[in-house]
Amino acid sequence: MSQPAPKIRCDACPVMCFVAEGKTGACDRYANLDGQIVRCDPLTILNRRIAQGGEVTPFLKSEWDGSLVRDDEVFVTANGAGTTYPDYKPAPFIVSREVDGVDFVTVVTEAIFSYCGVKVKIDTDRHLGHEGAVVRSAGEAIGHVTTSEYGSQMLSLGGVDHLTGGSKAEGRVTCDSLMKLCNKEAVELTIDGGSTVVVQAGHAPIVDGHQEERMRVGCGSATIGMFASQWKGLVDEVVVVDDHITGVVSEHQAGKVLDWPDTGIKITGRRSTPGRYFQVAEPGLGWGGTNVDDPLSILGPWNPKKGAKPGLTMLMVSTTGEQFGYFVLDDALVPQKEELPDNLRPSVDLIAENCEPALCTVLFMGGAGGSLRSGVTENPVKLTRSVQALKTSVTCGGAPLYVWPGGGITVMVDVTRMPENSFGYVPTPALVAPLEFTVARDDYKTLGGHDSAVRSIGDILESGGEYGADIRAISPPEGSELNARTKR
Amino acid sequence: MECAQASLLADGRRLHLHHGPIDLIVEASGAGRTDAYVRATKRFESILNELVAELPMLRMRAQKGAIFSGAVARRMQQAVEPYCDKFVTPMIAVAGAVADEILEQIQQSPDLEKAYVNNGGDVAFYLADGQHVSAAIAALPGGRITLDSSGSYHGIATSGWSGRSYSLGIADSVSVVAKDAASADVAATMIANAVNLPNHPHVTRVPAVELSPDSDLGDLDVTTYVGDLSDVEIRSALHNGSGIAQACVDQNLIGGAILQLKQEYRQIGVPVIQQVCSKPIPEQELSYA
Numbered sequence: 001m002s003q004p005a006p007k008i009r010c011d012a013c014p015v016m017c018f019v020a021e022g023k024t025g026a027c028d029r030y031a032n033l034d035g036q037i038v039r040c041d042p043l044t045i046l047n048r049r050i051a052q053g054g055e056v057t058p059f060l061k062s063e064w065d066g067s068l069v070r071d072d073e074v075f076v077t078a079n080g081a082g083t084t085y086p087d088y089k090p091a092p093f094i095v096s097r098e099v100d101g102v103d104f105v106t107v108v109t110e111a112i113f114s115y116c117g118v119k120v121k122i123d124t125d126r127h128l129g130h131e132g133a134v135v136r137s138a139g140e141a142i143g144h145v146t147t148s149e150y151g152s153q154m155l156s157l158g159g160v161d162h163l164t165g166g167s168k169a170e171g172r173v174t175c176d177s178l179m180k181l182c183n184k185e186a187v188e189l190t191i192d193g194g195s196t197v198v199v200q201a202g203h204a205p206i207v208d209g210h211q212e213e214r215m216r217v218g219c220g221s222a223t224i225g226m227f228a229s230q231w232k233g234l235v236d237e238v239v240v241v242d243d244h245i246t247g248v249v250s251e252h253q254a255g256k257v258l259d260w261p262d263t264g265i266k267i268t269g270r271r272s273t274p275g276r277y278f279q280v281a282e283p284g285l286g287w288g289g290t291n292v293d294d295p296l297s298i299l300g301p302w303n304p305k306k307g308a309k310p311g312l313t314m315l316m317v318s319t320t321g322e323q324f325g326y327f328v329l330d331d332a333l334v335p336q337k338e339e340l341p342d343n344l345r346p347s348v349d350l351i352a353e354n355c356e357p358a359l360c361t362v363l364f365m366g367g368a369g370g371s372l373r374s375g376v377t378e379n380p381v382k383l384t385r386s387v388q389a390l391k392t393s394v395t396c397g398g399a400p401l402y403v404w405p406g407g408g409i410t411v412m413v414d415v416t417r418m419p420e421n422s423f424g425y426v427p428t429p430a431l432v433a434p435l436e437f438t439v440a441r442d443d444y445k446t447l448g449g450h451d452s453a454v455r456s457i458g459d460i461l462e463s464g465g466e467y468g469a470d471i472r473a474i475s476p477p478e479g480s481e482l483n484a485r486t487k488r
Numbered sequence: 489m490e491c492a493q494a495s496l497l498a499d500g501r502r503l504h505l506h507h508g509p510i511d512l513i514v515e516a517s518g519a520g521r522t523d524a525y526v527r528a529t530k531r532f533e534s535i536l537n538e539l540v541a542e543l544p545m546l547r548m549r550a551q552k553g554a555i556f557s558g559a560v561a562r563r564m565q566q567a568v569e570p571y572c573d574k575f576v577t578p579m580i581a582v583a584g585a586v587a588d589e590i591l592e593q594i595q596q597s598p599d600l601e602k603a604y605v606n607n608g609g610d611v612a613f614y615l616a617d618g619q620h621v622s623a624a625i626a627a628l629p630g631g632r633i634t635l636d637s638s639g640s641y642h643g644i645a646t647s648g649w650s651g652r653s654y655s656l657g658i659a660d661s662v663s664v665v666a667k668d669a670a671s672a673d674v675a676a677t678m679i680a681n682a683v684n685l686p687n688h689p690h691v692t693r694v695p696a697v698e699l700s701p702d703s704d705l706g707d708l709d710v711t712t713y714v715g716d717l718s719d720v721e722i723r724s725a726l727h728n729g730s731g732i733a734q735a736c737v738d739q740n741l742i743g744g745a746i747l748q749l750k751q752e753y754r755q756i757g758v759p760v761i762q763q764v765c766s767k768p769i770p771e772q773e774l775s776y777a
Binding site: 007012014015016019020023027164168 | 715
């Protein structure tokens, strides 16, 4: 925030706090969000779901039958461990939490995700940067390029080292970038020695100003395998240019089984198996994730002794079908570019058609260890085990998530399945995310929890209900980003 | 505008009183419970408005002998009197003073065994003969404070940098036992402020006004993050706080205190901790908090 933060007066109660932008008032219930006073307790999640048209089942209001809630559309309250708003601390609720054998709990804090980050999958053949290269936002290191996946480049961003282990600016930028990515906003990332990419969950990546359209159907070799029979008889040679494995149909096993004749073609690069070549060029933003703009540059001289002859035809195409060229050998056995014949166009189009739309996907990943300490059960490890045994289900803003095997409760969730603006931050800096544990009542008892604690989750919703005269869910104002606000 | 609200929690035992920034969890046991809840609710109705009426004065630096008209404000003034030589405003005692005021109403009910008013961790309690009260210390896994009716203590309060109120210090948690909740509240805050390492590069501080434009702390830097500290630094910070805590005990302002920072804790004054988990707390666990 470079501008002076506007402060506004909250009229929710007689204190009439001035509330700074992005902060809560003294009650921690009302906050200043973009110049409007909003209520920021778990009811907001409920209201946001209503605004999204999602089905809301306030199971605590009706008699809960004790069965596990599996349907991700069922509303589950953020059990005091999470929030939807910066700086929100659900202190008013945690003080009511009961612990066996004591009259009350002295408490000063509520847990948040210091250990968290996002894994970003960017569907592109383009080389964005070397594995291990530093990823920056606003000049600050916020993560790195990690092991690439099929047709995708992967980034690992955030984590405690960037959030709190580096400089103050690094922590702030990391937190800000993570929150934006998790809230489905676009973030521009630069990779040391690589590209600049604009990432937004659920949208196509924009690499160095070029918006990706398609995710490749397969590597060059796989593409040959899939389409060889369609090319047979229409063209003498096909080369699928790919930074990973460039395929050549006349040499490839898929061509051999079709009795494809030799063409005397010579591919630069390292031959893996017949018709499959590694490293035909450097990685880059050209054809099939190489740095090649002229595909002929990956070819050596044609060998007449092995079948090269004037008039021989060749199709060169990239793995997404976005680039293609048709060539005919002249009398000197030099390929000359010609118009793509109509009978070959369908095969090129088919490659493109078989590609899925290129997307960025953002998975939030965090460890929920701390939130368990402050009193979900007396014996946190039992809850951990219960989660791992799938007896307690964990959700993030109602979205299903993957619980990483092994110790602790480390979860991953697709942020596009979560309500809008689910993520907030605290100045730690760390992210705040809604997190719900849902457990059958009987199981909860065996966890070392007790019946009244189950209901104490209900207190939160119940309170909302009893404050019904004061709180109502209203549809978002036209053109407003707010999905919910509650005021008297 | 919201008015004061009262509702029984879902357990049917405890009363939740809420108005603006005040959230009280009240529990009374014994035949007089209903009567106690009626009294508490009736008194609670006007408490925030009384405070708001004198809020500008309550947010100014405390002066010895200042006179307020509201009962809660007078309790706040009384609680800060011993600390007027330092920078302190009566607001430091607001949570405890509200708890004390409500407890006083509750105590007028006949036939009570035990009652407490918990104002966000600042607690006033009443014990009939032979009763005891037990509090879990969230910051110390397994830690318990247990007090019985034989002592003259009726208040427990906790303060720390990551809590609801701002702290000038770096203590994760300071819990104090005192004669009433207001006194405990002030002392816990003052001791937590003193658990400090001024200008430490791993401690992030922000002027209070940036967080809350009308904070009584004004331009004073409040702690927003405490990073890694060495063992020596932790001990040194706790030593600073322990000195203040001991002085409070010596002047009979409090009964005792438990100061906690990262993996270490100190106990000053009356032995109030019953048990603390014997295992050292793993560092990783702590950094969640």
